[in-house]
Amino acid sequence: MSVAGPVWVLSPHLLVAQAVTAALRSVGVPAETRRWESVVDEDVSGVAAPMRPAVVVAIVDGVDNSTVVGHVEALAQPGDVRVVVVSSADASTRWGGLLANDAVDVVTVTTSVSQLADVVQRLTSGASSMDPEERLALRASWALDRDRRRHVREQLDSLSPQQRRVLELLASGHRVAEVGVEMGVAEGTVRSHVKALRAKLGASTQLKAVAMFHQAYDVTGGADLVPRPRGAGEDPGDDPGDPRTRDRRGDKVGAGRR
Incomplete structure (x- = not known):
């Protein structure tokens, strides 16, 4: 050849x-x-x-x-x-x-x-x-995917700083209890933040909220x-x-x- x-x-x-x-x-x-x-x-x-x-x-x-x-x-x-x-x-x-x-x-x-x-x-x-x-x-298809990511980022921008931090930690693989330790708050407070951020994002579960974060920012949760x-x-x-x-x-x- x-x-x-x-x-x-x-x-x-x-x-x-x-x-x-x-x-x-x-x-x-x-x-x-x-x-x-x-x-x-x-x-x-x-x-x-x-x-x-x-x-x-x-x-x-x-x-x-x-x-x-x-x-x-x-x-x-x-x-x-x-x-x-x-x-x-x-x-x-x-x-x-x-x-x-x-x-x-x-x-x-x-x-x-x-x-x-x-x-x-x-x-x-x-x-x-x-x-x-x-x-x-x-x-x-790429243009549609780009627009979807942009829309999800706009939704994430509506979160409070505390809600955003909770979601970032969950997306990086932390459990709810570990998020509480990291942020210095009670586990119940973390769960309240999760409930509020899910409502803002329209996510029916915590896993779907984390998936939205991954989609928007192209992260892999620390996986190699x-x-x-x-x-x-x-x-x-x-x-x-x-x-x-x-x-x-x-x-x-x-x-x-x-």
Whole structure:
């Protein structure tokens, strides 16, 4: 396969990037694993032309948050660098805001190595692997999601400082009793705040109020989420960095086109 320039493969989870790199190299793609931290802190436009990537494959399944979206958006700024975002179907809407840039494509996590290689080939030749209607649909879904988040943030702005603090602590994983200790108030006072904030937010349960906070501010409650490639027939315990896992999958890498 002829690709003009190196293909950088990166993920917040290094083992995932290494596994996909090996898979792409096995079908002739000149792929190189790059550490996420080093690339997002690097000005790609300043890299010497022969070393500058033709395509960046960013595997972000499971960590599709606003910070990661911003990192990928920065990678796509140099005009001669193309980016393919590998995400889950459920999270692909999060990337619609970047699709106004023709240098960015979004694919999902259920394709074979050969299909991902084809996406890379299309991008390096200046084409897109996405159907134009699919691109427009993702952009429209992203705009709706953005408006929903904005509306929820406006609702959260109606909370008192005490109610807001209670919700923040609950959203970070604290129990009601722990919130009371943290704030120096009785548990009954915390429950009163919860009841009041639920009424203001129109949330039928405490869990729904916490979910609204997560939705508005793109937080994960402190969970250390990392992307995990998935594919048809994959065992739940498969380790993408284990050669035995790759042998069981054949040519599947867990990245897929929608």
